[in-house]
Amino acid sequence: MPAITSGKVLVSGANGFIAAWVVRSLLEEGFSVRGAVRSKGKCAHLQETFASYGEKFELVVVPDITQDGAFDEAVKGVDAIEHTASPFHLNEAQPDEFLTPAIKGTVGILESALKHGTSVKRIVVTSSTAAILQVEKDPKTFSELDWNEQAPRELAEHGSAVPTITKYRASKTLAERAAWDFVKKHRSEITWDLVVINPPFVFGPHIHQGATPDVLNTSARQFYTMLTEPSSPAVRHSGSCWVDVRDVGRAHALALLKETAGGERIIVSAGPYVWQDWLDAAPDAPKYQKGVPGAGKDAVHQLRYDASKSERVLGMTYYTMAETARDAAADWEARGW
Numbered sequence: 001m002p003a004i005t006s007g008k009v010l011v012s013g014a015n016g017f018i019a020a021w022v023v024r025s026l027l028e029e030g031f032s033v034r035g036a037v038r039s040k041g042k043c044a045h046l047q048e049t050f051a052s053y054g055e056k057f058e059l060v061v062v063p064d065i066t067q068d069g070a071f072d073e074a075v076k077g078v079d080a081i082e083h084t085a086s087p088f089h090l091n092e093a094q095p096d097e098f099l100t101p102a103i104k105g106t107v108g109i110l111e112s113a114l115k116h117g118t119s120v121k122r123i124v125v126t127s128s129t130a131a132i133l134q135v136e137k138d139p140k141t142f143s144e145l146d147w148n149e150q151a152p153r154e155l156a157e158h159g160s161a162v163p164t165i166t167k168y169r170a171s172k173t174l175a176e177r178a179a180w181d182f183v184k185k186h187r188s189e190i191t192w193d194l195v196v197i198n199p200p201f202v203f204g205p206h207i208h209q210g211a212t213p214d215v216l217n218t219s220a221r222q223f224y225t226m227l228t229e230p231s232s233p234a235v236r237h238s239g240s241c242w243v244d245v246r247d248v249g250r251a252h253a254l255a256l257l258k259e260t261a262g263g264e265r266i267i268v269s270a271g272p273y274v275w276q277d278w279l280d281a282a283p284d285a286p287k288y289q290k291g292v293p294g295a296g297k298d299a300v301h302q303l304r305y306d307a308s309k310s311e312r313v314l315g316m317t318y319y320t321m322a323e324t325a326r327d328a329a330a331d332w333e334a335r336g337w
Contacts, residue, residue: 001121001193003259008032010078012065012109013085015042017217018126018199020208021249022082023050023057029253032056036074036085038063045209065105071112079119080192082252083109084126086175094160098171106175110182113192120192122262124255126248127176129200129241129267129305130169141304144198144265148173176265193262195255199248200241200269200305204324205331213337220245224332226275227282227289227325236291239274241305244319254314261313268310270318272301281325288329 009026013019014035026033027050035046035057043059050057060074065085075081086102106125113120132142134150151169154162162170176196183194203223206216213224226235251268255261276296282288310316319327 001259001262004080004121004256006030007079007119008034008077009080009082009256010034010036010071010074011082011084012036012062012071012074012105013083014059015046015208016084017206017208017220018202018245018248019082019084020046020049020206021245022084022252023249024207025246025249025253026082026256027053027056029257031080031253031256033058034074034078035059036062036071038065042209049207065108066100068108069112070105071109072116075109075112075117075120077119078117079121080256081109081113081117081120081123082126083123084252086126086172093164093167095155095162095167095170098167099174102171102175103178107178107182110179114186114190117192122192122195122256124195124197124252125176125179126252127179127196127198127265128169128172129198129269131173131176132198132267132305133169133303136302139300139302139304141306142267143306144267144309147177195261195263196265197248197251197255198265198267199243199251201243202245202248203242203328204245204319205327206245213332223278223328224337227278227329228287230289231275231291233292233295236276236279237274237296237299239272239277239296239299239301241269241272241303242321242324243268243270244324247316247318251310251314251316254316258314264309264313266310266313267305267307268314268316269305269307270321270324272304273321274299274301277321278325281321283326283329285329 009031015037132146151166155170201219274296276291279291
């Protein structure tokens with residue numbers, strides 16, 4: 001499909017941490033945006049945040065993304081879709097609490113696009129590196145060619161007894177698989193192509209509604225807690241990979257603007273970290289933890305992602321750790337946290 005440089009884009013879960021930045025990135029690129037939220041109560045903050053864009057930003061209510069035909073009306077008249085709505089938390093939950101919204105929400109929006117999205121040319125789905133990684137004995141660099149076969153297998157074998165993180169990873173893997181399978185099955189019918197964006201942990205400032213740190217999404221809350229509350233050396237030397245939320249938002253916009261992105265699975269990652277790295281990058285103020293400065297520089301990173309496709313296909317460049325720490329801290333302080 002050709003690049004999409006104008007028109008209206010539907011963004012599901014528009015009040016989310018990532019989705020709000022997707023909305024902003026699209027508006028900044030000149031697109032009109034139709035944001036989908038679960039209730040009218042989610043509308044006021046977004047309307048205020050994007051008021052300067054006037055009629056280029058609108059909201060619709062989709063109460064339950066797991067219901068058949070949930071997006072049938074929302075997809076009408078849009079040129080592209082950015083599907084971001086999917087649960088991510090580490091609270092104890094049954095597998096279906098992850099699987100049902102992840103899989104049915106993803107397949108449901110594709111079905112609506114097939115039936116009613118007559119002007120849709122591209123759909124971008126927010127997946128995760130959780131659908132890519134597997135727990136390995138030795139350090140490994142993963143790419144878009146890798147799939148997390150481990151989590152779905154463990155879930156199938158042990159059910160609700162598996163750790164919550166395994167349930168989440170299985171849901172992301174199965175939902176993304178379902179999206180690609182849908183495209184393959186309906187290739188002769190659809191008028192759009194698919195792009196999947198796979199970020200790791202997402203940090204940075206937020207523009208979605210959040211009155212206190214307690215209501216932040218999982219990754220943002222963990223980021224805030226690690227920088228502001230004491231932790232053990234063992235925790236400070238654990239880590240993963242990360243990306244700035246603003247880069248994730250920009251990647252979603254670029255996935256429409258770049259013709260060659262069509263049909264691609266794309267990792268967006270700024271690199272690995274241990275938490276001590278973030279303590280070193282945090283502003284020099286009493287509020288922020290110091291740990292043992294410099295102690296993370298020799299850490300062995302068990303996990304890395306090859307993000308070269310994002311640079312090659314999307315033209316991505318990434319915020320640095322220092323920039324993300326600075327801007328996140330400025331956001332917290334502006335909110336009186």
